Amino acid sequence: MASREHAQALYDEVAEQHEGSVDALKARLIEQAAEVRQGLTDTTRSDVATALEHSVPEERAETADELEHAADDLGEAFHGSSLTLQKLDEDVAGEAQLGTDVIRIDPQKLAGGDRIVDREKAQDILVHEQEHTQQSAQADAETITIDARTYDARAIREMAAISRQKRIDFLSDEYRGFARVTMDEQDRALVRAGKFRELEARKNGGVQVATAA
Numbered sequence: 350m351a352s353r354e355h356a357q358a359l360y361d362e363v364a365e366q367h368e369g370s371v372d373a374l375k376a377r378l379i380e381q382a383a384e385v386r387q388g389l390t391d392t393t394r395s396d397v398a399t400a401l402e403h404s405v406p407e408e409r410a411e412t413a414d415e416l417e418h419a420a421d422d423l424g425e426a427f428h429g430s431s432l433t434l435q436k437l438d439e440d441v442a443g444e445a446q447l448g449t450d451v452i453r454i455d456p457q458k459l460a461g462g463d464r465i466v467d468r469e470k471a472q473d474i475l476v477h478e479q480e481h482t483q484q485s486a487q488a489d490a491e492t493i494t495i496d497a498r499t500y501d502a503r504a505i506r507e508m509a510a511i512s513r514q515k516r517i518d519f520l521s522d523e524y525r526g527f528a529r530v531t532m533d534e535q536d537r538a539l540v541r542a543g544k545f546r547e548l549e550a551r552k553n554g555g556v557q558v559a560t561a562a
């Protein structure tokens with residue numbers, strides 16, 4: 350489906366350059382869609398612009414539709430959040446600063462199925478990062494041991510953030526490994542407060558590891 354590929358290529362061009370709010374990216378995509386619909390491809394001399402020049406109006410209309418869908422999906426997934434959309438390192442879809450409201454998400458890492466922006470995946474990335482913003486950078490232990498396996502502070506915070514997600518299929522092997530330790534609301538509250546000792550006791554059936562023998 351050429352229109353889907355053209356739309357993805359145009360989206361990637363726009364997303365690559367973007368650093369700013371969700372609304373600003375949405376506005377740029379809608380502008381792009383209008384240009385495509387009108388057959389205006391003079392803004393770039395990219396391969397996709399050239400391909401679109403030779404495409405029929407129906408195909409251009411489909412490409413424009415796809416871009417508008419992507420804009421809608423961004424709006425739905427990130428509604429009301431003040432995150433920044435920008436390009437991040439290759440294997441990073443989102444990042445947050447612990448204990449602040451700073452969240453950055455890479456708009457080029459949201460594709461799923463046949464969508465440029467998979468709403469569910471985008472929402473999962475957001476709730477994951479939102480959980481990190483609730484977490485204190487301080488903790489009362491460097492590591493905890495659960496079922497004879499030791500996890501460092503980073504792993505503990507990731508487990509809590511991953512436990513907020515509906516889906517984990519798009520995560521790396523390392524993160525899917527973290528997902529094996531499940532956390533409920535109470536566990537997450539302990540992680541947020543940096544009460545790793547209490548968390549460890551709770552995850553080991555309420556018995557302090559030091560005295561469990």
Ligand SMILES: [Zn+2]
Nearest residue numbers: 477481507510
């Ligand atoms: Zn994380």
